[in-house]
Amino acid sequence: MSAPRDVGVSASVGACPSCGADLFSGDRFCGGCGTPVPQETETGLLLDLQQATLGEHEILGVLGRGGMGLVYLAHDVSLNRKVAVKVLPPSLLQGDAAVERFRREARIAASLRHRHITSVFGLKETTKVVFFVMEYVDGRTLSAILHDEGQLPINVVQAVLFDTGGALSYAHRREVVHRDLKPANVIIDAEGMAMITDFGVAKVSTSQGLTTAGSTVGSPKYMSPEQWSGKATSLSDQYALGCVAYELLAGRAPFEGETIEELMKQQLFDVPPAVTEFRPDTPPALADAVMRMLQKDPSQRWASIDAALDAMQLHPIGETDPARAKLVQYAKRGHDVRAIPKTPKSPIPISKITLKRQKPARQIPRWVWSAAAALVVLIVAVTFLALRPKPAGISTVVIDDAPATLGAGTRVSLVAHAQDGAGHSVAGAKVVWTSSDPSIVSVSGDGSASGVAAGTATLTAASGDKSSTVTISVPPPLSMVANVTVTPHTAKITTGQTLTLSATATDGGGRPAVGRVDWSTSAPDIAQVSANGVVNGVGPGTATVTAVTGGHSGSALVTVVRVSRQPETHAAVPKPKAAPAAPTSRAVLQMLVSPWAYVSIDGLPRGQRTRGVDTLPAGVAHHVRFERTGFATVDSTLTLRAGEQRLIRIQLTPRSP
Numbered sequence: 216m217s218a219p220r221d222v223g224v225s226a227s228v229g230a231c232p233s234c235g236a237d238l239f240s241g242d243r244f245c246g247g248c249g250t251p252v253p254q255e256t257e258t259g260l261l262l263d264l265q266q267a268t269l270g271e272h273e274i275l276g277v278l279g280r281g282g283m284g285l286v287y288l289a290h291d292v293s294l295n296r297k298v299a300v301k302v303l304p305p306s307l308l309q310g311d312a313a314v315e316r317f318r319r320e321a322r323i324a325a326s327l328r329h330r331h332i333t334s335v336f337g338l339k340e341t342t343k344v345v346f347f348v349m350e351y352v353d354g355r356t357l358s359a360i361l362h363d364e365g366q367l368p369i370n371v372v373q374a375v376l377f378d379t380g381g382a383l384s385y386a387h388r389r390e391v392v393h394r395d396l397k398p399a400n401v402i403i404d405a406e407g408m409a410m411i412t413d414f415g416v417a418k419v420s421t422s423q424g425l426t427t428a429g430s431t432v433g434s435p436k437y438m439s440p441e442q443w444s445g446k447a448t449s450l451s452d453q454y455a456l457g458c459v460a461y462e463l464l465a466g467r468a469p470f471e472g473e474t475i476e477e478l479m480k481q482q483l484f485d486v487p488p489a490v491t492e493f494r495p496d497t498p499p500a501l502a503d504a505v506m507r508m509l510q511k512d513p514s515q516r517w518a519s520i521d522a523a524l525d526a527m528q529l530h531p532i533g534e535t536d537p538a539r540a541k542l543v544q545y546a547k548r549g550h551d552v553r554a555i556p557k558t559p560k561s562p563i564p565i566s567k568i569t570l571k572r573q574k575p576a577r578q579i580p581r582w583v584w585s586a587a588a589a590l591v592v593l594i595v596a597v598t599f600l601a602l603r604p605k606p607a608g609i610s611t612v613v614i615d616d617a618p619a620t621l622g623a624g625t626r627v628s629l630v631a632h633a634q635d636g637a638g639h640s641v642a643g644a645k646v647v648w649t650s651s652d653p654s655i656v657s658v659s660g661d662g663s664a665s666g667v668a669a670g671t672a673t674l675t676a677a678s679g680d681k682s683s684t685v686t687i688s689v690p691p692p693l694s695m696v697a698n699v700t701v702t703p704h705t706a707k708i709t710t711g712q713t714l715t716l717s718a719t720a721t722d723g724g725g726r727p728a729v730g731r732v733d734w735s736t737s738a739p740d741i742a743q744v745s746a747n748g749v750v751n752g753v754g755p756g757t758a759t760v761t762a763v764t765g766g767h768s769g770s771a772l773v774t775v776v777r778v779s780r781q782p783e784t785h786a787a788v789p790k791p792k793a794a795p796a797a798p799t800s801r802a803v804l805q806m807l808v809s810p811w812a813y814v815s816i817d818g819l820p821r822g823q824r825t826r827g828v829d830t831l832p833a834g835v836a837h838h839v840r841f842e843r844t845g846f847a848t849v850d851s852t853l854t855l856r857a858g859e860q861r862l863i864r865i866q867l868t869p870r871s872p
Contacts, residue, residue: 260285263344264302272300272348279356279399288351297353298336301413302346321347323391328616330626331382333402333412352410354546357398357459364545366466366494373501374538375401376460377529378409383456384520387449394447396455397437398462406534407542435478436468440511443479450513453520457508464501465493469509483511498766500528503810514871518845528766534624609644609679610636617674617685621656621666629662631676631683646678656687696720696728696765707774708742708752716748716771718762730764735822737761740830742773745820746813763823800833802855805862812841812849812867833857841865 264287265274272289278299279286287300318338324347325335334350357375360367367375379401386393393400395413402410439454441447461469469487472478487509491502504526510516517523532538615630633644648658655670664674669691675684700719708714720728734744742758743751750760752775761770806827808814814821816829816839831837833855841849846867855861 260302260344261287263341264300264346267339267341267344267346268300272298274300289348291348297351299333299349299351300346301349302344324349327386327389327391328628328630329382329385331378331408331410332386333410334628349412352402352404352412354402354404354410355548357401357403357409357463359548360403360545361398361462361466367463368538368541369464369496369498369501370536370538371541372460372463373527373529374407374532374536374542375403375409375463376456376527377524377532379411379459380456380520380524380529382409382411383449383452384524387452387520392447392449393452393455394442395434395437396452396459397434398459399434401459403542403546405543405546407539407546409542435472435475435482436470438482439513440483441513443483448513449520450516453508453516453523454513456520456523457505457516460501460505461487461490461509464490464497464505467493498528500526500766515869518869522845531622531624608635609633609641609681612646612676612678612681612683614676614683614685618687620688620690621664623666623668623689626663626665629658629664629674629676629685631662631678633678633681641678644678646676649675649677651675655689696730696767697722699762699764699767699769701760701762701769701771703771705772705774706750707776708750709776709778710752710754711778712752714750714752714773716744716750716760716762718748718764718769720764720767728765732762732764733823735761735763735824739821739827741775743819744822746822751819800857801830802833802857802859802861804829804831804837804839804853804855805860806839806865807862808841808865808867810843810846810867812843812846812865815840831855833859839863841867843867845870 261274268274268289270292272291275288275290275297277285278288285302287302289298289300290296291298321335321338325338328334333352336348336350338347339345379396383393383396393411393413396411400411400413402412404410437455437458439447439451442451458469469490470478470481470485472481487506489502490505491497494502504517504523507526508516508523517526611634612631613634615632617629618627621627629648631646631648633641633646635641646662647660648662648664650656650658650664651673652670653667653672655666655668656664656672656674657667658664658674662676664687666687666689669689671686671688673684673686675682698721700721702717702719706714706716716734718732718734720730720732722728732748734746734748736742736744736750736758737760738756738758739753741752741754741756742760743753744760745751748762750773752773755775755777757772757774759770760773761768804816806814806824806829808825808827811823811825814824814827816831817837821827821829834857836852836854839851839853846869849865849867851863853861853863
């Protein structure tokens with residue numbers, strides 16, 4: 216059995232290689248499937264790793280264990296810093312194709328430079344072990360935090376999703392898919408930032424590959440239906456992020472099963488309970504977006520991670536935000552490190568040989584030694600001058616993939632290198648970075664740039680007398696809407712007359728806030744409103760016109776009156792009274808729209824609706840249109856009979872990406 220543990224303190228040190236369940240320090244058997252933890256295998260792997268890193272890295276302890284191998288905490292001897300070393304077991308490296316694929320994926324992971332993605336520093340191979348060295352993040356994994364805390368505060372969840380979603384979007388733009396996103400692969404660092412680790416490494420195992428044993432890549436609790444057949448795309452990462460978001464809000468994963476088979480069935484066929492059943496205080500936009508991310512059919516999910524983040528109504532979280540402070544508290548415990556015996560820092564042992572005094576040999580005259588030394592120095596100098604390469608001149612400085620925009624508080628590492636006239640990199644050439652305005656974008660000499668405040672700055676990379684520049688803009692932070700005011704607040708118009716309303720959104724400090732405004736009316740048969748706030752008087756009565764932005768609303772009261780006829784001002788022969796016109800036959804049209812859409816009838820906008828009731832002339836063909844960005848437009852023509860009450864249901868479908 217597993218060793219007893221304190222539920223409130225212990226944290227996962229990895230996942231079972233058979234079923235993916237969490238393993239804890241001291242476990243000898245998996246609590247999910249009973250599989251023995253491979254301690255003996257790890258002992259041999261550790262010895263091979265210590266031999267391979269002798270003199271370069273000192274292995275300090277175990278950070279985590281997973282189906283893809285072990286992660287060790289190590290000390291980089293030459294640079295005097297902590298690093299993480301991930302070792303792949305020999306069972307995953309059978310054949311040249313698998314090794315070459317691992318090399319390719321490690322290079323892809325190393326090419327990703329983002330504040331919320333751990334960096335890969337190097338890859339090394341020996342005849343017994345293959346491993347890579349990556350950035351060590353001082354903090355705690357989300358799985359450990361969830362184990363101790365359960366449900367997390369809403370603002371904390373939003374901060375984590377904004378960080379991880381931004382990192383995934385960055386990777387997807389570079390055609391890199393994580394394929395194994397889960398709480399154990401997200402670390403909260405000492406600054407309260409979420410960092411994704413193991414980028415690209417989940418693709419390593421084999422061409423059919425698995426993080427657990429089988430034929431797919433991923434962890435069963437977070438794998439999209441298409442991943443079970445080995446077809447992982449960026450939409451699969453979106454599904455996994457939805458599972459993580461669900462677990463952060465509900466305190467449990469959307470699917471829970473005792474075996475891989477049970478989890479597979481649930482992922483392929485079952486619909487998870489609404490997240491609001493476990494977390495009623497979840498904002499509707501966040502809850503709806505998460506549930507759509509968990510759609511079985513990839514085409515029914517959001518078109519991209521960015522679209523999902525927009526639907527969640529997330530915004531940048533500053534360093535002083537209470538959510539960051541809470542995440543810092545969660546991260547303070549740091550990684551649970553299982554210490555191991557120390558390895559030597561140098562491969563050269565201290566000599567313990569003692570020399571015995573011997574009789575002095577016949578000494579050679581000192582002038583002979585001096586002449587020989589001078590001759591050797593002369594030969595070495597002449598050889599060096601003859602064979603040394605000619606220094607290559609610097610022709611240009613090239614900047615690689617610098618971002619055009621950088622969020623305030625976001626950090627990136629910029630890369631530039633000097634080239635000669637033939638386009639080759641100049642060995643040993645040092646590149647130094649400077650910023651035209653450090654109050655907007657600050658940059659260190661080695662190219663670590665940070666967004667400071669809104670504005671535009673020019674960064675210069677210089678080597679020798681050559682330089683190149685790149686312009687980076689820091690957008691102003693988005694303000695949270697706290698109040699919406701509609702002007703005029705009350706208005707009176709006649710039938711057929713139009714009126715333009717305006718909506719002003721402000722934050723808690725009274726500063727303008729920017730956001731999309733959605734208009735609607737309580738009585739479309741009295742007053743209609745367009746998408747830009749233009750009201751049209753339809754019939755007599757009073758209607759409330761509402762503007763919604765950022766989750767807040769404001770309204771105006773619009774009264775519509777009939778146009779009165781003016782009396783005749785000149786004498787005329789009285790005309791016989793005309794017979795009263797027969798009343799126009801009317802009918803009622805009811806509609807239910809899912810999700811909401813902008814509705815127009817006969818070319819007149821009726822505003823944003825999920826349901827509505829309209830009285831229309833009977834016996835006339837009416838053109839009804841339903842449209843919304845990101846969804847297929849629905850057009851229909853219908854004719855109502857006199858006195859008829861017709862109900863139509865409209866289900867919008869997302870456009871294909």
